[in-house]
Amino acid sequence: MEPTLARRPLTCAIVDDEPLALNVLSEYCAQVPFLTLKAQFQEALAAVEFLQDNPVDIVFLDIHMPRLTGLQLAQLLPAPAPRIIFTTAHAEYAAESYELPALDYLLKPIRFERFVQAAHRARAALALVGAGATTEPAENLNEALFIRQDNRLRRVVVDLFYAEGQKEYLMLYTAAGKLLTLQSFRSLEELLPLGRFVRIHKSYLISLRHLEFVERSRVQVHGTSLPIGETYREAFLEHLHYHGRV
Known part of the structure; x- marks a missing residue:
């Protein structure tokens, strides 16, 4: 019997013009049991030539490269295209990268737990395709996070x-109750899907899916009133406009 996409190893390639980034990502791939690294490239054109004849499941793709950018390369890949996970040190490319069918966006320096998060997201997405599903399962509607508890990373949905x-x-307020984690806002934001969560205050980050209404100085999220910090207001409203929430 053929193994399902959820169980079989996923093939991947890395494209990055920085040798150090290639080394880090290849080491990360080696530590994830269901990933099999097929090739790595510093030159985007060489990667395109390889991928046209050697399809893979996932491409970890740097955005800022000479001659041919990762955004341009992604548009040249033959169908059926692999899942794209962009990697870059330039946060300003995030919005543009999500105009393409990218699965995730990793900001350098890439933390291992954030890499694992993206890999699990790719496996879940490919399993859906293999099963012929048209909607996401309940787990994918929520967030699969790696949180620090008892000196270890724990995956929770x-x-x-x-x-x-x-x-x-x-303190994470969730449908299952409250979870306390030794973690910074920055590390949490790196683990969350781009565009679905936003910082509104130095002490609060909210889910847009559970945002009920916005007032001048407050929002309501799942029945709870939370303050909007003055220094966060403009970026918060711009975020709502960009993602079509207002």
């Missing part, structure tokens, strides 16, 4: 309403 900063900890 949660429907996250909002996160509250408590000194060096974060």
Whole structure:
């Protein structure tokens, strides 16, 4: 019997003009049991030539490269195209990259737990395609996060309403209750899907899916009133406009 996409190893390639980034990503691939690295390239054109004859499941693709950018390369890949996970040190490319059918966006320096998060997202997406599913399963409607508890990373699937900063900890308010994790807002934001969560205050990050209404100085998220920080207001409203929420 053929193994399902959810169980069989997923093939991948890495395209990055920085040798250090190639080394880091290849080491990360080696540590994820269901990933099989088929090739890595510093030159985008060589990668295109390889991928046209050697299809893979996932391409970890740098955006800022000479001659041919990752955004341009992604548009040259033959159908059926692999799942694209963009990698870059330039956060300003995030919005443009999501205009393409990208699965995820990893900001350098890439943390291992964030890489694993993206790999699991790719496996879930490919399993859906293999099963002929047209809608996401319940797990994918929520967020699969890696949170620090008891000096280790624990993968949990949660429907996250909002996160509250408590000194060096974060309290996550979820459908399953409250979770306390030794984690920074920055590390949490790196683990969350781009565009679905936004920082509204130095102490709060919210889910747009559970945002009920916005007032001048407050929002309501899943029945809870939270303040909007003055320094976060403009970026928050721009975020809502960009993603069609207002």
